[in-house]
Amino acid sequence: MRTQSLVTADGLALACDQQVPEPSPAGSTGRPAVLLAHGFGQTRQSWSATQRRLAAAGHRSLAFDMRGHGASDCNPPQRVYEATQFVADIQRAADALPPGAVLVGASMGGLTGLMAQAQRPRFSALVLVDVTPHWEAAGSERIQRFMGAHPDGFADYDAAADAIARFLPHRRERKRPEQLRHLLRTRHGRLHWHWDPRLLTEFVAGSEALQADVAAATACIDVPVLLISGGRSDLVSDRTVADFLARVPHARHECLPDATHMVAGDDNDAFTEVLLRHLGAQSFSLPASAPDHGAVP
Numbered sequence: 001m002r003t004q005s006l007v008t009a010d011g012l013a014l015a016c017d018q019q020v021p022e023p024s025p026a027g028s029t030g031r032p033a034v035l036l037a038h039g040f041g042q043t044r045q046s047w048s049a050t051q052r053r054l055a056a057a058g059h060r061s062l063a064f065d066m067r068g069h070g071a072s073d074c075n076p077p078q079r080v081y082e083a084t085q086f087v088a089d090i091q092r093a094a095d096a097l098p099p100g101a102v103l104v105g106a107s108m109g110g111l112t113g114l115m116a117q118a119q120r121p122r123f124s125a126l127v128l129v130d131v132t133p134h135w136e137a138a139g140s141e142r143i144q145r146f147m148g149a150h151p152d153g154f155a156d157y158d159a160a161a162d163a164i165a166r167f168l169p170h171r172r173e174r175k176r177p178e179q180l181r182h183l184l185r186t187r188h189g190r191l192h193w194h195w196d197p198r199l200l201t202e203f204v205a206g207s208e209a210l211q212a213d214v215a216a217a218t219a220c221i222d223v224p225v226l227l228i229s230g231g232r233s234d235l236v237s238d239r240t241v242a243d244f245l246a247r248v249p250h251a252r253h254e255c256l257p258d259a260t261h262m263v264a265g266d267d268n269d270a271f272t273e274v275l276l277r278h279l280g281a282q283s284f285s286l287p288a289s290a291p292d293h294g295a296v297p
Helices: 044-056 083-095 108-119 139-148 157-167 176-185 196-204 204-220 239-245 267-280
Strands: 001-006 015-019 035-039 061-064 103-107 127-130 184-187 190-193 225-230 252-256
Touching: 001 083, 001 157, 015 044, 015 083, 035 044, 035 083, 035 108, 044 083, 044 103, 044 267, 061 083, 083 103, 083 108, 083 204, 083 267, 108 127, 108 204, 127 184, 139 204, 157 190, 176 184, 196 204, 204 239, 225 239, 225 267, 252 267
Parallel strands: 035 061, 035 103, 103 127, 127 225, 225 252
Antiparallel strands: 001 015, 015 061, 184 190
């Protein structure tokens, strides 16, 4: 795993982890690279286990912290967060991989990745993780309430772990301090979430208006698409899945029945098994003659 930095079109540094198979498994020539884009409030570390298994299967992968998240730069005070910036950042990250990469995008990463593909096709396939062009308002509101519930931060890691346990009561394992360090930052003697709080008011609060733009973008998608949804998700439902499949008839859908909106975190093994199975299918494969342009600069 190599931790590196990408510079966006507007000069921000995005932290990224690239994993390259070494040595390459026999027969792995031509396997597509994978770009992993996390959801709002997450970091690139949410893909760490998946990246290790992708490497074992012969896939190069790149996961990055979106602007305003984790170790990546935040927008300067005078620059409002907008969807177009996240779309451009995904395109920048895609340019750091060989042609024909597959995008795996969770929630916000899937929405902005789908828009990026519609504007400037770069991916050979899309894997959307519990995200559809239209989503359930109740689930979105629940997430926003959680993200905005602790403006003064936490006194210690135990308090943060308590908050996460209340938000994800189905998770049996309580978060340990070492699992929380990349999610929290110390400011003025207290622990705060790693993401820029301006994101809530400048981007997330107005994200409902994006639904029409994302729905329109689906008309431009002519590459293989896989939707992996959580059977217990309150953001994606049977209704929103049916709407998506009507818009993208060639898309395939798999549901993990016990997962919530946090699909990859709820059952990473099951999620990664589905991902690897589809990456191994002929329709998701990169031709063996495709060039390999080396590591991320």
